[in-house]
Amino acid sequence: xxxxxRLHAKALSVAFAKTPIxxxxxADIPDGKITVIVGPNxxxxxxFLRSLARLQKPDSGEVLLDGKSIHKQANRSVAQRLAIxxxxxxxxxxxxxRDLVTRGRTPHQSALRQWSHQxxxxxxxxxELTGMAPNANRPLEALSGGQRQRAxxxxxxxxxxxxxxxxxxxxxxxxxxxxxxxxxxxxxxQQNNQTVAMVLHDINLAARFADHIIxxxxxxxxxxxxxxxxxxxxxxxxxxxxxxxxxxxxxHGTPHVIPE
Amino acid sequence: MTILETTSxxxxxxxxxxxxxxLTVLFGLVLLSALSLRFGLRPISWYSxxxxxxxxxxxxxxxxxxxxxxxxxxxxxxLAGGALAGSGALIQSLTxxxxxxxxxxxINGGASLGVILCIFLLGISDPASFVxxxxxxxxxxxxxxxxxxxAGRGTPLRLILAGAALSALFLAxxxxxxxxxxxxxxxxxxxxxxxxxxxxxxxxxxxxxxxALGAALAAVSSFNLNAMMLGxxxxxxxGLRVGLARGLAVCAIVCLCGAxxxxxxxxxxxxxxxxxxxxxxxxxxxxxxLLFSTxxxxxxxxxxxxxxxxxxxxxxMQAGVMAALIGGPALVWxxxxxxxxxx
Ligand SMILES: Nc1ncnc2c1ncn2[C@@H]1O[C@H](COP(=O)(O)OP(=O)(O)OP(=O)(O)O)[C@@H](O)[C@H]1O
Ligand SMILES: [Mg+2]
Numbered sequence: 001x002x003x004x005x006r007l008h009a010k011a012l013s014v015a016f017a018k019t020p021i022x023x024x025x026x027a028d029i030p031d032g033k034i035t036v037i038v039g040p041n042x043x044x045x046x047x048f049l050r051s052l053a054r055l056q057k058p059d060s061g062e063v064l065l066d067g068k069s070i071h072k073q074a075n076r077s078v079a080q081r082l083a084i085x086x087x088x089x090x091x092x093x094x095x096x097x098r099d100l101v102t103r104g105r106t107p108h109q110s111a112l113r114q115w116s117h118q119x120x121x122x123x124x125x126x127x128e129l130t131g132m133a134p135n136a137n138r139p140l141e142a143l144s145g146g147q148r149q150r151a152x153x154x155x156x157x158x159x160x161x162x163x164x165x166x167x168x169x170x171x172x173x174x175x176x177x178x179x180x181x182x183x184x185x186x187x188x189x190q191q192n193n194q195t196v197a198m199v200l201h202d203i204n205l206a207a208r209f210a211d212h213i214i215x216x217x218x219x220x221x222x223x224x225x226x227x228x229x230x231x232x233x234x235x236x237x238x239x240x241x242x243x244x245x246x247x248x249x250x251x252h253g254t255p256h257v258i259p260e
Numbered sequence: 261m262t263i264l265e266t267t268s269x270x271x272x273x274x275x276x277x278x279x280x281x282x283l284t285v286l287f288g289l290v291l292l293s294a295l296s297l298r299f300g301l302r303p304i305s306w307y308s309x310x311x312x313x314x315x316x317x318x319x320x321x322x323x324x325x326x327x328x329x330x331x332x333x334x335x336x337x338x339l340a341g342g343a344l345a346g347s348g349a350l351i352q353s354l355t356x357x358x359x360x361x362x363x364x365x366x367i368n369g370g371a372s373l374g375v376i377l378c379i380f381l382l383g384i385s386d387p388a389s390f391v392x393x394x395x396x397x398x399x400x401x402x403x404x405x406x407x408x409x410x411a412g413r414g415t416p417l418r419l420i421l422a423g424a425a426l427s428a429l430f431l432a433x434x435x436x437x438x439x440x441x442x443x444x445x446x447x448x449x450x451x452x453x454x455x456x457x458x459x460x461x462x463x464x465x466x467x468x469x470x471x472a473l474g475a476a477l478a479a480v481s482s483f484n485l486n487a488m489m490l491g492x493x494x495x496x497x498x499g500l501r502v503g504l505a506r507g508l509a510v511c512a513i514v515c516l517c518g519a520x521x522x523x524x525x526x527x528x529x530x531x532x533x534x535x536x537x538x539x540x541x542x543x544x545x546x547x548x549x550l551l552f553s554t555x556x557x558x559x560x561x562x563x564x565x566x567x568x569x570x571x572x573x574x575x576x577m578q579a580g581v582m583a584a585l586i587g588g589p590a591l592v593w594x595x596x597x598x599x600x601x602x603x
Contacts, residue, residue, distance in 0.1 A: 055493050079499025086497070092356070092489045095544040106487045107499035114483070159498070 004067070005031050006195065007052060007082070007163055011061035014047055014219075021047050022219045024061070029163070034189050035197040036206040038230075039216035040240055045199045046087050046167050048216065052197065053084035053165050065163075079107035083159040085152055087167040087199075091140050097151045098136040101126050104158030126157040129184060145172035153181070157188070164188070166198035170205070178202070182209045203240075207231045207254045215239050231255040278548060281541040285555050292562045296334050297326060300569055328460075336459040337561040337579065339471050340524045341534075343516035345557020346478055348531030349538060349549050353485045354509045355416040361532040364423040365510065367517045368526035369430035370401025375451050376434040379444045390451055391463060394522035395470075401426055402514045406507070413503060452525050455578040456565055459523060467519045474515030481509040482550040489546065527580035530557055533591045540594060560587055 005028040014022040021044045029035050029052065037045050050056040052063055054070045063070040070078060083104075091100060104126065105119040127133040130150045140148055149172045156164060169185070170178040186209055188194045200206045206213060207227040215222045215230055217239050223230055232255075236242050242259055249256040297309050304322045312323035347362040355364075363369070374397020375390050384390075405426050409419035438445045484505035487495040496502050520527070534557040535549065542548035560583050567586065568577035 050493075053497055055496060075496065075501050076499035079497060082497075084497045086491075086493045089494050090491050092544055094539070095489075099544050100490075103487055103490060103494075103498065110483075 004064075005029055006066050007197070008064045009048070009052060009061070010064060012048070012051055012058045012063065013060045014044075014051060014056060014058050020219060022051065022058070025216075025219070025221055026061075027214055027221060027224065029195060029197045030212050031195050032189070032193045033195065033211040034186065034209060035195075035212045035214060036210035037197065037199045037214045037216060038201075038203055038206050038239070039222075043216045044219040045216055047219075049084065049165050049167050049197065049199055050086070053082060054078060055084065055086070076107050079159070079161075081161050082163040082165065083156045083161040084165040085156045085167060085169060089152055093141055094139055096137055096139050097132055097143070097154070098123070098127070100140060100151055101132075101136075101154045101158045104155040104160075107159065122158045122160050126154040129157060129188075130154040131180075146174065146177055149173060150177075150181070162193075163195045163197075166196070168199050168201065170200065170202070178205065185209070203231060203236070203257050204249075207256065208249065208252050227254050231257065278541060278543070282551070282555075285541075285552065285559065289555060289559050289562070292559055292566065293334055293338075296337070296562050296566045297330050299566065300325070300330060332459050332461050332464055333456050333565065334562065335464055336456045336523060337565045338558045339464070339467075340456070340520045340527060340579075341530060341557040341559070341561025341583070342554040343471060343474065343520045343557075344527060344531040345534035345538070345560070346475070346550055346554040347513040347516045348533075348557075349535040349546070349553035350478060350481055350485065350509050350513055351531070352535050353489055353546055353549070354481075354506065355420055356489065357416065357420060358536070359532070360420065361528065362513050362517045363427065363526065363528060363531065364420060365513060365517075366401035366405040366423050366426040366430065367398040367514065368521055368528075369427035369434075370404075371395070371398040371518070371521040372448075372452065372526060373397055373401075373430040373434045376437050376444060376448055379447045380437050380441055385447045388463065391466070391522040394451075395518045398518040398521055399514060401430060402510065402518075406510050411503065411507075453578055455527075455568075455580055456524055456561075457576070463523060467523055470515045470519035474512050474519065477508055477512035477515065478550055479547075481505070481512050482546040485509065485546040489544070524580070527583070529584040529587060530560060530580070533587050534560060536591060537587075537594060 007029040009025060009027045012022050012025045013020065025048065037048060039045050047056055051058055054063065057071065065073065065078060065082065101123050102119070105122060108119065109115070127136050130153055132147070132150055132154050135143065135147060135151075140151060143151065149169065153166070153169055156166070166185075170181060173181060182205060185196055185198070189196050210227055212224065213227055213230040214224045215235060222239050223235055231246060233244060233246050236244050236246075236257060244260055245258045246255050247258060248254070298304065298306065302322075302325055304326060308322040309326055312320070312326040316327060317323050344362060351360045351362050351364060352358055371394035374393045378384050378390065378393040405419070405423045408426065409422035438448060484500055487498045487500045488502070488505060492502055495505070517531075535553045538549055538552035538556050542552045561579055564582035564586055565579040567573070568579055568582040573582070
């Protein structure tokens with residue numbers, strides 16, 4: 001590997017109530033690529049992503065952002081470079097979509113300097129990209145699960161960071177909207193050279209949209225690499241205990257899992 | 261993209277409604293303030309009121325009443341109502357609990373115990389000297405609550421429980437002292453029912469720095485709370501230092517409520533209900549929530565004080581009690597009109 005990635009996990013260990021959840025986990029999140037983290041339920045994907053975003057303090061090891069420990073950097077400055085959408089965020093009643101997306105600008109504002117033209121632009125762009133502009137003035141509780149999910153993603157987009165972490169961004173979305181959202185993330189990645197790391201449950205979508213896959217099993221890295229390297233019959237059986245056939249997706253040429 | 265024409269997040273219909281409401285509320289406040297100077301036991305003409313400001317004459321009884329009694333009283337109502345309602349908005353948002361009251365942090369309990377101890381142990385009976393004791397008591401108990409509640413790391417629920425436990429303890433301690441000392445009870449009764457009577461300019465001036473500091477901290481906190489209301493994780497990932505933000509909000513509440521309780525005794529209810537009224541106008545933006553709460557709280561206190569002075573109520577009904585008598589039904593009306601959406 002050449003220049004070190006901007007975001008890097010170094011020998012992370014996390015335990016909850018003495019139960020180890022992440023065990024000595026080291027990984028790069030390659031710059032300008034889409035990384036997808038896969039693994040069975042409760043294997044530690046969210047914990048890993050939260051650690052990368054400094055929301056979870058590791059018991060040992062550290063996360064390096066731009067070469068420095070993320071926990072030792074000013075929180076605001078981290079928030080200008082890295083955004084995360086947690087797995088199940090909650091909002092108070094009465095909050096409109098625009099209110100929520102506007103909150104994404106917080107790291108670029110302060111109590112004294114509150115609203116600028118860039119803020120307006122970023123909020124408008126995020127609403128437009130996620131297709132939430134027509135719903136901008138509706139309160140979140142009046143939206144469907146999928147619309148709400150897109151509103152939260154719009155908030156993370158408004159934060160306008162080079163690195164974007166998403167925990168299961170496609171939950172609640174129907175298949176067309178899943179594809180639409182992942183295509184949006186792909187175009188952000190390609191046009192703005194944004195680094196994306198996300199947890200996805202659908203291994204076929206992961207194979208189609210990822211440049212790089214990290215497969216976790218029981219809190220440790222099982223394997224990493226390109227979709228063709230990771231999505232193999234042998235790996236699927238060991239990571240997910242899933243017996244399957246792998247075919248080549250006739251449209252995209254990526255590996256496609258057919259469970260037996 | 262037409263969306264780029266948007267210049268601020270307020271450029272929707274709701275936002276202009278908000279501005280119209282703001283103007284209406286401000287107008288109402290000015291009107292109430294004027295009425296509050298005009299009416300009382302002694303009828304004073306508009307002209308004399310005007311004169312007492314532009315050409316004060318210390319030998320004129322009207323001027324003395326206006327400048328020495330009604331104006332300080334009006335200012336106290338502004339400060340107390342605004343401070344209580346503003347900090348009510350902060351604590352409800354900080355704890356994510358719509359039933360939270362600023363007294364929950366133990367300020368009133370601590371202040372009361374401080375005053376009782378001061379009467380009981382030192383035999384002091386001059387209300388003016390209670391100001392600092394009450395302030396100190398409130399401060400000490402809030403610091404205790406904050407740290408028992410896990411300081412910057414605790415959950416909102418833990419903070420509320422710590423506050424409820426300590427408040428109950430302090431009130432019980434205070435009451436048991438009052439039970440064994442009739443003399444203390446006689447003095448304490450005056451303080452606890454004090455309301456806005458007999459507040460003079462020097463007291464106001466001494467407390468003003470606390471109100472000012474509290475207001476500044478509250479303004480900063482309202483910005484922070486906008487992110488905090490999305491949950492701790494999201495707030496942190498938006499770059500907020502959550503522990504610090506929580507500490508700042510608590511400091512704001514202590515300054516505002518500590519100064520209020522030491523000036524006017526414990527006043528319940530205003531801090532609990534006014535933020536709910538304010539939410540009708542402000543939406544989910546805490547900066548507006550704080551502004552509307554403060555203004556409406558001030559308005560409610562002035563109105564309560566004014567009505568309490570009417571002859572129907574014996575000319576001297578405590579403003580805090582009156583505020584609850586007016587505010588309760590007003591809130592019920594708001595809730596009913598909106599089918600419960602206000603809560
Ligand atoms: N705050 C916490 N306290 C205690 N245990 C936790 C906590 N967070 C996670 N865990 C435990 O850590 C393990 C891994 O959780 P994590 O949320 O990282 O799994 P995941 O891989 O994201 O699962 P899923 O696919 O269901 O989202 C689980 O067993 C969970 O019970
Ligand atoms: Mg998860």
